[in-house]
Amino acid sequence: xxxxxxxxxxxxxxxxxxxxxxxxxxxxxxxxxxxxxxxxxxxxxxxxxxxxxxxxxxxxxxxxxxxxxxxxxxxxxxxxxxxxxxxxxxxxxxxxxxxxxxxxxxxxxxxxxxxxxxxxxxxxxxxxxxxxxxxxxxxxxxxxxxxxxxxxxxxxxxxxxxxxxxxxxxxxxxxxxxxxxxxxxxxxxxxxxxxxxxxxxxxxxxxxxxxxxxxxxxxxxxxxxxxxxxxxxxxxxxxxxxxxxxxxxxxxxxxxxxxxxxxxxxxxxxxxxxxxxxxxxxxxxxxxxxxxxxxxxxxxxxxxxxxxxxxxxxxxxxxxxxxxxxxxxxxxxxxxxxxxxxxxxxxxxxxxxxxxxxxxxxxxxxxxxxxxxxxxxxxxxxxxxxxxxxxxxxxxxxxxxxxxxxxxxxxxxxxxxxxxxxxxxxxxxxxxxxxxxxxxxxxxxxxxxxxxxxxxxxxxxxxxxxxxxxxxxxxxxxxxxxxxxxxxxxxxxxxxxxxxxxxxxxxxxxxxxxxxxxxxxxxxxxxxxxxxxxxxxxxxxxxxxxxxxxxxxxxxxxxxxxxxxxxxxxxxxxxxxxxxxxxxxxxxxxxxxxxxxxxxxxxxxxxxxxxxxxxxxxxxxxxxxxxxxxxxxxxxxxxxxxxxxxxxxxxxxxxxxxxxxxxxxxxxxxxxxxxxxxxxxxxxxxxxxxxxx
Amino acid sequence: xxxxxxxxxxxxxxxxxxxxxxxxxxxxxxxxxxxxxxxxxxxxxx
Numbered sequence: 001x002x003x004x005x006x007x008x009x010x011x012x013x014x015x016x017x018x019x020x021x022x023x024x025x026x027x028x029x030x031x032x033x034x035x036x037x038x039x040x041x042x043x044x045x046x047x048x049x050x051x052x053x054x055x056x057x058x059x060x061x062x063x064x065x066x067x068x069x070x071x072x073x074x075x076x077x078x079x080x081x082x083x084x085x086x087x088x089x090x091x092x093x094x095x096x097x098x099x100x101x102x103x104x105x106x107x108x109x110x111x112x113x114x115x116x117x118x119x120x121x122x123x124x125x126x127x128x129x130x131x132x133x134x135x136x137x138x139x140x141x142x143x144x145x146x147x148x149x150x151x152x153x154x155x156x157x158x159x160x161x162x163x164x165x166x167x168x169x170x171x172x173x174x175x176x177x178x179x180x181x182x183x184x185x186x187x188x189x190x191x192x193x194x195x196x197x198x199x200x201x202x203x204x205x206x207x208x209x210x211x212x213x214x215x216x217x218x219x220x221x222x223x224x225x226x227x228x229x230x231x232x233x234x235x236x237x238x239x240x241x242x243x244x245x246x247x248x249x250x251x252x253x254x255x256x257x258x259x260x261x262x263x264x265x266x267x268x269x270x271x272x273x274x275x276x277x278x279x280x281x282x283x284x285x286x287x288x289x290x291x292x293x294x295x296x297x298x299x300x301x302x303x304x305x306x307x308x309x310x311x312x313x314x315x316x317x318x319x320x321x322x323x324x325x326x327x328x329x330x331x332x333x334x335x336x337x338x339x340x341x342x343x344x345x346x347x348x349x350x351x352x353x354x355x356x357x358x359x360x361x362x363x364x365x366x367x368x369x370x371x372x373x374x375x376x377x378x379x380x381x382x383x384x385x386x387x388x389x390x391x392x393x394x395x396x397x398x399x400x401x402x403x404x405x406x407x408x409x410x411x412x413x414x415x416x417x418x419x420x421x422x423x424x425x426x427x428x429x430x431x432x433x434x435x436x437x438x439x440x441x442x443x444x445x446x447x448x449x450x451x452x453x454x455x456x457x458x459x460x461x462x463x464x465x466x467x468x469x470x471x472x473x474x475x476x477x478x479x480x481x482x483x484x485x486x487x488x489x490x491x492x493x494x495x496x497x498x499x500x501x502x503x504x505x506x507x508x509x510x511x512x513x514x515x516x517x518x519x520x521x522x523x524x525x526x527x528x529x530x531x532x533x534x535x536x537x538x539x540x541x542x543x544x545x546x547x548x549x550x551x552x553x554x555x556x557x558x559x560x561x562x563x564x565x566x567x568x569x570x571x572x573x574x575x576x577x578x579x580x581x582x583x584x585x586x587x588x589x590x591x592x593x594x595x596x597x598x599x600x601x602x603x604x605x606x607x608x609x610x611x612x613x614x615x616x617x618x619x620x621x622x623x624x625x626x627x628x629x630x631x632x633x634x635x636x637x638x639x640x641x642x643x644x645x646x647x648x649x650x651x652x653x654x655x656x657x658x659x660x661x662x663x664x665x666x667x668x669x670x671x672x673x674x675x676x677x678x679x680x681x682x683x684x685x686x687x688x689x690x691x692x693x
Numbered sequence: 694x695x696x697x698x699x700x701x702x703x704x705x706x707x708x709x710x711x712x713x714x715x716x717x718x719x720x721x722x723x724x725x726x727x728x729x730x731x732x733x734x735x736x737x738x739x
Contacts, residue, residue, distance in 0.1 A: 314697075316695070317698055319697075321701050321704065509712075511708075512712050515705060515708035516708050516712065519708075650716070
């Protein structure tokens with residue numbers, strides 16, 4: 001899958017009725033755009049047509065990036081471009097503007113499409129047809145792919161596709177993308193439509209308007225020219241209403257649909273929130289319990305690998321790098337793979353069943369009271385996986401101030417990179433404990449970390465919207481898709497895609513940072529001649545004491561140690577020592593680097609002859625000079641609070657700069673988030689100490 | 694200098710170059726594109 005490059009000058013617009021079999025060159029290949037309302041099944045259809053992998057979700061607006069693939073149309077192939085989800089083409093949001101530019105051939109390196117496939121949700125036919133009526137004005141052949149037919153039938157809607165086609169004067173094909181039904185017919189009709197280039201005569205267009213193509217100027221004119229715009233809007237709705245009445249037969253039913261019945265409970269202002277909390281607790285509890293065995297196996301596996309390497313390779317600097325740097329660093333992060341896979345499994349199931357939209361609806365009620373735009377929910381929700389797609393999803397928000405407020409708070413959502421940090425701390429200090437004898441403390445703490453991020457985001461947005469980013473909130477209508485059984489293919493694809501990204505990251509960025517950190521902790525080499533053995537100790541005890549002395553002196557005098565000591569006075573009030581300081585500094589590159597850094601500086605699995613020490617044990621056994629433990633449950637909690645709030649991701653900083661086009665806002669975000677993280681961590685640690693923890 | 698030291702030195706240099714390249718790419722992405730629509734939204738508009 002590739003994101004479109006728009007660097008070179010615009011290609012020549014090709015003739016729409018050109019024979020595609022004559023044009024093997026990809027640059028002059030037929031171009032087909034896929035347009036549709038959010039949640040109409042557009043992304044699923046895109047995947048089915050191109051065979052490419054893309055995130056498929058069940059809440060509105062998942063497609064925020066323009067994506068492209070190759071669609072094999074029999075012997076021919078076409079470029080298929082996936083437009084963002086749209087309700088109209090009024091060009092009021094960035095997504096609508098992008099779609100409009102594609103349809104008018106107004107983007108560099110991208111000609112005007114030869115045909116558009118309008119993905120229409122059969123259960124919301126009238127609303128979806130509004131976009132179709134606008135698409136028809138672009139002088140591009142349109143083919144309707146009618147989705148969710150089975151759901152429409154369940155809602156007692158009988159749609160006569162032939163009649164719909166003859167009334168709209170365009171081909172209509174019923175498709176079930178997940179089962180690949182109707183795909184061949186869609187290919188055939190799209191190819192024919194592009195070749196014949198027949199444009200229906202629209203009743204609301206005058207003769208001159210019909211003959212001319214809709215241009216960018218027309219759209220902007222129609223928005224300012226109220227009389228003309230209103231005339232067209234009313235004419236479109238009249239047309240849609242006539243078409244709907246002719247082509248759709250609704251069987252009267254007095255029974256409320258199953259979705260409505262479920263919604264009366266799940267979106268209830270009190271019980272809905274209780275159920276949401278219960279579901280999240282259950283998810284986190286399950287993640288912890290199911291991931292335990294595979295995590296332990298991975299931990300033992302990496303331990304054994306380190307021991308094997310140490311036993312087989314000659315002692316020296318390369319062996320040290322391999323065992324203490326690479327295996328400890330990368331392995332330390334990779335052991336969290338089962339939890340990442342389980343987290344995305346549950347997120348995908350919740351999205352695919354339609355529950356995530358209900359969660360959005362519930363939280364939107366709260367968020368809107370604090371000044372966050374309703375459309376902010378999707379970017380914030382996406383940020384739970386990673387802040388980067390979340391921040392990019394904020395493009396759907398029309399008002400620049402609302403968009404900026406959303407970008408400023410999106411990184412507070414606990415992304416998957418924080419998960420290894422949370423789980424390491426929770427598993428080390430809080431595992432096996434319960435609240436009220438039933439609920440696992442680990443799940444409660446995990447939920448608390450996610451909740452802390454959400455609450456902070458709401459408070460910060462509230463302040464920003466009343467000070468720097470003051471603007472009235474526009475009304476927002478949220479679509480609740482019907483409940484459906486999750487598509488297992490989508491669920492597992494999403495889970496494995498995210499798991500693979502985690503593994504890839506561990507094998508590239510984390511690996512490189514682990515090597516550099518190991519070098520910083522390994523050099524310069526320290527002379528251990530100052531070691532004085534105890535008089536009555538056995539030879540074995542002397543050797544062990546010498547090893548410990550060497551290890552501790554080495555780290556203290558290394559480059560990393562000096563860096564840690566440099567920031568120790570700043571982090572001491574948070575209960576952190578200089579070694580945690582090293583891990584904190586490195587985690588500003590990427591959050592999960594904290595885990596690999598701790599594995600390296602605590603020298604996990606250092607001695608092949610001893611029983612391999614896990615990172616959890618190393619953390620628990622770490623002592624200060626006075627013999628007291630460095631880590632306590634309070635220190636772990638303080639570190640988690642710091643990680644919820646601090647801005648520790650290079651990639652997010654880069655994307656915020658790009659999306660806001662402002663260094664000032666980017667630096668403001670890094671500064672206020674890190675300052676807030678320090679303050680909250682300080683309050684947590686000092687408050688906890690005052691309370692006797 | 695033994696062979697282990699040479700290999701380790703090469704690995705460290707490679708890691709530094711890799712991280713440096715990532716940083717360079719990030720910094721490069723900060724610069725507004727020539728063909729941006731002004732808001733630098735990444736839409737690629739002329």
